[in-house]
Amino acid sequence: xxxxxxxxxxxxxxxxxxxxxxxxxxxxxxxxxxxxxxxxxxxxxxxxxxxxxxxxxxxxxxxxxxxxxxxxxxxxxxxxxxxxxxxxxxxxxxxxxxxxxxxxxxxxxxxxxxxxxxxxxxxxxxxxxxxxxxxxxxxxxxxxxxxxxxxxxxxxxxxxxxxxxxxxxxxxxxxxxxxxxxxxxxxxxxxxxxxxxxxxxxxxxxxxxxxxxxxxxxxxxxxxxxxxxxxxxxxxxxxxxxxxxxxxxxxxxxxxxxxxxxxxxxxxxxxxxxxxxxxxxxxxxxxxxxxxxxxxxxxxxxxxxxxxxxxxxxxxxxxxxxxx
Numbered sequence: 001x002x003x004x005x006x007x008x009x010x011x012x013x014x015x016x017x018x019x020x021x022x023x024x025x026x027x028x029x030x031x032x033x034x035x036x037x038x039x040x041x042x043x044x045x046x047x048x049x050x051x052x053x054x055x056x057x058x059x060x061x062x063x064x065x066x067x068x069x070x071x072x073x074x075x076x077x078x079x080x081x082x083x084x085x086x087x088x089x090x091x092x093x094x095x096x097x098x099x100x101x102x103x104x105x106x107x108x109x110x111x112x113x114x115x116x117x118x119x120x121x122x123x124x125x126x127x128x129x130x131x132x133x134x135x136x137x138x139x140x141x142x143x144x145x146x147x148x149x150x151x152x153x154x155x156x157x158x159x160x161x162x163x164x165x166x167x168x169x170x171x172x173x174x175x176x177x178x179x180x181x182x183x184x185x186x187x188x189x190x191x192x193x194x195x196x197x198x199x200x201x202x203x204x205x206x207x208x209x210x211x212x213x214x215x216x217x218x219x220x221x222x223x224x225x226x227x228x229x230x231x232x233x234x235x236x237x238x239x240x241x242x243x244x245x246x247x248x249x250x251x252x253x254x255x256x257x258x259x260x261x262x263x264x265x266x267x268x269x270x271x272x273x274x275x276x277x278x279x280x281x282x283x284x285x286x287x288x289x290x291x292x293x294x295x296x297x298x299x300x301x302x303x304x305x306x307x308x309x310x311x312x313x314x315x316x317x318x319x320x321x322x323x324x
Contacts, residue, residue: 030061030062031062031235031237031241032062032063032065033057033064033065033086033231034067034084034086035048035064035066035086035087036069036079037049037066037067037068037069038070038071038075039069040070041171041268041269042170042188043115043284044075046263046264046268046275047088047246047249047253048064050252050260050263050264051246052064052066053267054249056245056248056249056252059248060241060242060244060248062241062242067083071169072139072169075087075089076093076097079097079226080097080102082228082230084228086107086225086226086231087225087226088110088111088225088226089143089226090143090146090147090222090224091221091224091299091302092146092306092311094106094224094226094320095303095306095315096312098317098320099312099313103228103229103230104226104228104229105227105229105291105320105321106226106291106321107226107239107242107291108224108243108246108291109225109287109288109289109291110221110223110224110250111223111284111286111287112222112286113208113209113211113212114208114222114283115192115222115278116147116186116206116222117192117204117206117208118131118136118148118186118204118205118206119184119187119192119195119196119202119204119205120183120203122184123203125183125205127206128148128205129157131159132162133162135163135166135182135183135184136166136183136184136186137166137168137173137177137181137182137184137185137186138165138167138173138185139168139169139173139186140165140167144186144188145159145186146306147211147222148206149311150305150309151212153309168185170186170188173186174187174194177195177202178195178199188222189283190264190270190271190275192204193277193278193283194271194274208220209285218298219298220298220302221299221302224291225242225246227239227322229319240324247288250286250287250288253286254286258276261273291322291323296321303320
């Protein structure tokens with residue numbers, strides 16, 4: 001299916017949800033929604049700050065409150081405990097949370113796997129398979145690591161068994177590779193582009209989007225949007241509003257890379273020009289499709305593969321994906 005047709009389908013589905021919200025609800029005062037954001041230089045702070053600065057939340061009758069978290073574990077815990085109402089996270093991690101009793105639901109897709117890479121400066125390391133017996137810095141609690149581990153599993157080896165994996169968030173992984181303490185580092189944008197700018201000797205041995213297509217024939221999802229089930233129950237109209245707001249911010253960032261770059265530099269303290277380069281080179285690819293549409297099957301396949309590989313205990317129940 002072409003991007004244009006998929007974009008139309010996603011917008012049409014989002015519009016269909018909006019038509020189900022009563023007129024009284026649509027004309028009500030803005031609904032407060034608390035979104036988790038990481039203090040790391042990653043996608044979450046950029047998305048939520050663009051929404052806030054552009055007034056996208058207000059246009060969709062929302063009042064966005066941004067709650068910062070310093071680590072990925074605390075970030076997900078915020079949704080599980082009800083400290084926040086929504087976050088942009090990985091479908092496999094969200095399934096883990098649900099298996100542990102957290103009342104969370106995936107409401108939409110958000111970002112493709114294009115920004116997930118493994119970098120190395122060693123010319124002898126040309127592929128993920130070459131990491132056997134080597135050292136890798138990676139955040140083992142992240143969705144991104146699960147994707148990399150699934151790819152390795154499909155190649156016939158296990159990361160934790162055959163590779164020495166050092167726990168490191170994306171910023172620390174960057175530092176570990178720069179200092180020569182590891183052979184390779186798993187990072188995401190905008191860190192990846194910044195590293196390649198700093199050190200032209202680095203090269204990519206793994207790209208999440210290409211790797212997932214290689215093993216499945218489909219383009220997978222690095223990030224999706226989840227919401228707290230109790231929050232949805234208390235404010236059913238929130239799903240339609242939030243999905244529509246995310247769809248607008250996705251379109252804005254692709255259409256206005258320079259303006260997005262300016263916001264990211266000011267609010268997330270990213271190097272000026274970095275975001276524009278990432279967006280123009282399609283290293284960040286945002287596409288918002290409601291979770292009950294055709295892309296549900298792609299997300300479900302990611303989860304099923306994680307179950308088959310033993311990374312999570314059981315597949316999703318009927319409640320993981322929101323349906324109007």
